Amino acid sequence: MDSADEKVVAVILVAGPSKGTRFRPLSFNTPEPLFPLAGQPMVHHHISACKNIPNLVQVFLIGYYEEREFALYSSSVSNELKVPVRYLKEDKPHGSAGSLYYFRDRIMEETPSHIFLLNFDVCCNFPLPEMLEAHKAYGGIGTLLVIKVSAESASQFGELVADPASQELLHYTEKPETFVSNLINCGIYVFTPNIFSVIQEVYRLREEKAYTRNIPNYESQQFATRSLPTDFVRLDQDILSPLAGKKQLYTYETTEFWEQIKTPGMSIKCSALYLSQFRSTSPHLLASGDGNRSASVVGDVYVHPSARVHPTAKIGPNVSISANVRIAPGVRLKNCIVLDDVEIMENAVVVNAIVGWKSSLGRWSRVQADGDYDTKLGITILGESVTVEDEVVVINSIVLPNKVLNLSMQEEIIL
Structure with a gap:
């Protein structure tokens, strides 16, 4: 042939x-x-x-x-x-x-x-x-x-x-x-x-x-x-x-x-690999910003066009922000995936985590993990519609959908 x-x-x-x-x-x-x-x-x-x-x-x-x-x-x-x-x-x-x-x-x-x-x-x-x-x-x-x-x-x-x-x-x-x-x-x-x-x-x-x-x-x-x-x-x-x-x-x-x-943790690692590949294959998909008219962007970052990110936020490296996300002043995001319709309020921090659809993070809250992608609690996962209240810290934990967290927690699975 x-x-x-x-x-x-x-x-x-x-x-x-x-x-x-x-x-x-x-x-x-x-x-x-x-x-x-x-x-x-x-x-x-x-x-x-x-x-x-x-x-x-x-x-x-x-x-x-x-x-x-x-x-x-x-x-x-x-x-x-x-x-x-x-x-x-x-x-x-x-x-x-x-x-x-x-x-x-x-x-x-x-x-x-x-x-x-x-x-x-x-x-x-x-x-x-x-x-x-x-x-x-x-x-x-x-x-x-x-x-x-x-x-x-x-x-x-x-x-x-x-x-x-x-x-x-x-x-x-x-x-x-x-x-x-x-x-x-x-x-x-x-x-x-x-x-x-x-x-x-x-x-x-x-x-x-x-x-x-x-x-x-x-x-x-x-x-x-x-x-x-x-x-x-x-x-x-x-x-x-x-x-x-x-x-x-x-x-x-x-x-x-x-x-x-x-594991879900590997999705963060693989997201980083694809973001890095975008530099040569799809550079138009990568966000940029210097903290003046738009947020400070460090390394490879994807931001959906419908997301609203405050110029004082600092994003990256390895961050993927999905549709209709709202990022308030002073927020810090690193090595994370933020899914649709999430709201992250003033001065919150997300590191080595996946924030589920329609979730809300309060002011000065922290959602983080040590970043061991191969272990079950190596990253923090918030399921759909999870509310983390002001100043609550969530470390190396998995939270199932529709939970309200008003106390800090570490290495827990919230059913």
């Missing part, structure tokens, strides 16, 4: 409500993929990156959230980025590879030559055009984006071994108990349509095993209790591991930033 005739589609796996528990209380009313990082929904950064793929014809969001939760966003992002975005709802979880296969007919409607697959909960610079070029040169079924991490953290991810000359994937193990390699899977792939035949073969083998388990003996019954549903196929264990070393899968290594958003 001539490159001018090629078509590419992108699939972004957005999971569903049962996978959002780690993001509570922020995921109570907003799907985790739509939580804003650097002023844009988490999945928006993926879609923006997909727009740079040559010959892109469609972006699919696949998950098991209700369709109404993504309908408005899919329509607005399609209009904004001028790329068709469509949400496809699963009837139940099918696994990362199973989700792709479940909607294979929709995905193949445009007869694409290549299919990108991205997980919504990763943050990186998304070198998708470069991946596609490398994938074409390799000539395999699929190419994985990979990155080197510290040996201590590698076991939290899928570890792999690749041929240093050909970049062929030789070995893959998901979260191994013993160290294999500091080269890990980034959760971003490009495949040819042949991937559907590979997944179909996994289904066939599963069905055969399910048939043999109907034999009424003790051993087969024990096996049945440990097995997955026949229509649940994981990309890592069921596809990558068996195909490794068979000249079917290859790797493309990135040396830029990459993180997995496992």
Whole structure:
């Protein structure tokens, strides 16, 4: 096929409500993929990156959230980025590879030559055009984006071994108990349509095993209790591991930033990474100010156009301020995300925190944390409609929605 005739589609796996528990209380009313990082929904950064793929014809969001939760966003992002975005709802979880296969007919409607697959909960610079070029040169079924991490953290991810000359994937193990390699899977792939035949073969083998388990003996019954549903196929264990070393899968290594958003704290870190990237990709999104006619801005900061920030406030580095936020005189914000319709009154301080929608911080209040993004109480989180009264200090705490705090607190979870 001539490159001018090629078509590419992108699939972004957005999971569903049962996978959002780690993001509570922020995921109570907003799907985790739509939580804003650097002023844009988490999945928006993926879609923006997909727009740079040559010959892109469609972006699919696949998950098991209700369709109404993504309908408005899919329509607005399609209009904004001028790329068709469509949400496809699963009837139940099918696994990362199973989700792709479940909607294979929709995905193949445009007869694409290549299919990108991205997980919504990763943050990186998304070198998708470069991946596609490398994938074409390799000539395999699929190419994985990979990155080197510290040996201590590698076991939290899928570890792999690749041929240093050909970049062929030789070995893959998901979260191994013993160290294999500091080269890990980034959760971003490009495949040819042949991937559907590979997944179909996994289904066939599963069905055969399910048939043999109907034999009424003790051993087969024990096996049945440990097995997955026949229509649940994981990309890592069921596809990558068996195909490794068979000249079917290859790797493309990135040396830029990459993180997995496992906790709300990581959203602050990833917001900083995206804000930094805006310097070269979208400088118009970054705020500026010297404290005269507008607030003092330090480092990379996003301020929604509808927000009202007093000129005596000091903002940054790494601050994202959402729509209709009101910032009073003397306020100090640093390393934080302030969500829609928040009011922060005179001389309040917010550091290493997420302030939930419609919350209110009183005069001289402080909402802060030590900034350890990997720990549960490493940042302070205020859920939706939380009121912090004047002069109250909240440190390293999580507060569920609709609470009124009139006493200072440290390292607490307010239910």
